[in-house]
Amino acid sequence: MKTIQATEIEGWERFYRANFINSLTGFKSANLIGTVNQDGQTNLAVFSSIIHIGSHPALVGYINRPVAAAPHTLANIEATGSYTLNHIHPSILRQAHQTSAKYPENISEFEKVNLTPQFVTGIQAPFVKESHIKYALSLQEILPITLNQTFLVIGKIEQVILSEDRITEDGFLPLDQLSSIACNGNDAYYHAQLVERLGYAKP
Amino acid sequence: MKTIQATEIEGWERFYRANFINSLTGFKSANLIGTVNQDGQTNLAVFSSIIHIGSHPALVGYINRPVAAAPHTLANIEATGSYTLNHIHPSILRQAHQTSAKYPENISEFEKVNLTPQFVTGIQAPFVKESHIKYALSLQEILPITLNQTFLVIGKIEQVILSEDRITEDGFLPLDQLSSIACNGNDAYYHAQLVERLGYAKP
Numbered sequence: 330m331k332t333i334q335a336t337e338i339e340g341w342e343r344f345y346r347a348n349f350i351n352s353l354t355g356f357k358s359a360n361l362i363g364t365v366n367q368d369g370q371t372n373l374a375v376f377s378s379i380i381h382i383g384s385h386p387a388l389v390g391y392i393n394r395p396v397a398a399a400p401h402t403l404a405n406i407e408a409t410g411s412y413t414l415n416h417i418h419p420s421i422l423r424q425a426h427q428t429s430a431k432y433p434e435n436i437s438e439f440e441k442v443n444l445t446p447q448f449v450t451g452i453q454a455p456f457v458k459e460s461h462i463k464y465a466l467s468l469q470e471i472l473p474i475t476l477n478q479t480f481l482v483i484g485k486i487e488q489v490i491l492s493e494d495r496i497t498e499d500g501f502l503p504l505d506q507l508s509s510i511a512c513n514g515n516d517a518y519y520h521a522q523l524v525e526r527l528g529y530a531k532p
Numbered sequence: 533m534k535t536i537q538a539t540e541i542e543g544w545e546r547f548y549r550a551n552f553i554n555s556l557t558g559f560k561s562a563n564l565i566g567t568v569n570q571d572g573q574t575n576l577a578v579f580s581s582i583i584h585i586g587s588h589p590a591l592v593g594y595i596n597r598p599v600a601a602a603p604h605t606l607a608n609i610e611a612t613g614s615y616t617l618n619h620i621h622p623s624i625l626r627q628a629h630q631t632s633a634k635y636p637e638n639i640s641e642f643e644k645v646n647l648t649p650q651f652v653t654g655i656q657a658p659f660v661k662e663s664h665i666k667y668a669l670s671l672q673e674i675l676p677i678t679l680n681q682t683f684l685v686i687g688k689i690e691q692v693i694l695s696e697d698r699i700t701e702d703g704f705l706p707l708d709q710l711s712s713i714a715c716n717g718n719d720a721y722y723h724a725q726l727v728e729r730l731g732y733a734k735p
Binding site for chain 1: 536542545547553556559560585586587592625632677679684689690699704713718729732734
């Protein structure tokens with residue numbers, strides 16, 4: 330057994346601490362967020378801090394780092410109100426992860442990593458053509474988290490695109506069957522293998 | 533390929549829609565939140581809506597549903613300022629999931645599902661003894677999400693307990709080696725199998 334106190338964590342080297350805290354919080358969703366600015370310049374960035382906020386209305390949140398550290402995605406969402414979330418699967422994993430490199434604003438990560446922007450009627454932001462599970466969001470609210478200058482960005486689901494219809498009869502989406510992967514920490518990616526579905530619990 | 537519009541989702545039966553939207557957002561962390569009220573009554577509840585907010589300070593958030601739907605955990609956190617997050621592994625999975633059943637306030641889910649409250653010096657809320665990765669949080673802020681009456685509850689990590697020290701030399705915690713599981717939707721649980729760690733991406 331190992332016990333670690335807050336004061337010890339605060340004294341750790343920056344990258345060591347970031348790796349530890351990022352993995353301590355558990356498995357996460359691995360996604361690419363696609364956006365476009367008002368001049369039509371596309372942007373693509375990997376995000377794992379996705380959170381389900383509600384189903385009716387269908388609201389999804391993500392945490393955007395302080396503006397100085399991660400400006401482009403948030404600026405584009407504020408400018409257009411539109412963004413897409415695209416699940417990552419193993420055949421696009423390396424390309425997806427590469428979008429986390431700091432490219433200048435005038436560079437599209439789509440081109441740099443060789444993924445294809447996919448535009449559909451009624452949605453301004455580009456989807457990732459190669460992704461198997463993807464959805465478009467319209468911006469609803471940006472909640473500033475003053476504790477550390479991050480933001481909870483909340484959007485409403487406007488359109489969903491699945492490469493195959495694997496929805497079960499009760500609405501569940503078996504993510505493993507469409508090869509979605511899970512993420513841990515800043516850079517580790519995992520296949521998921523079903524243990525079981527347990528159903529609605531009653532006392 | 534299957535495309536689904538927002539209007540279609542809004543018309544779906546409630547549980548079908550909740551299953552779909554909850555799985556669409558991708559893999560999640562599977563956790564038990566342990567709390568205690570001011571009379572010493574313990575409470576334990578399964579939560580998957582965990583989100584990393586920052587590493588320095590080490591901040592972790594979770595979404596609490598509207599108070600009427602999920603009152604006990606939030607009330608205890610507000611009363612004591614203390615709570616624990618405990619990763620779920622396969623041998624406690626069924627017990628963990630069973631805590632999602634609606635028990636009255638005077639019933640401790642620890643007893644009902646046969647998990648052991650573990651109290652440690654300096655932390656008011658109980659850990660789950662059987663969990664392999666767990667940490668205590670002190671409440672920092674409760675941000676109301678007025679769009680759907682939910683809350684983003686933000687805490688600072690005060691203490692971490694690992695059943696075994698598997699931290700790598702760069703601070704990373706290989707969750708699969710401590711059997712943490714991932715969650716999808718409301719009731720599906722998964723083993724995770726490492727694809728790869730990709731490291732810090734540069735342009």
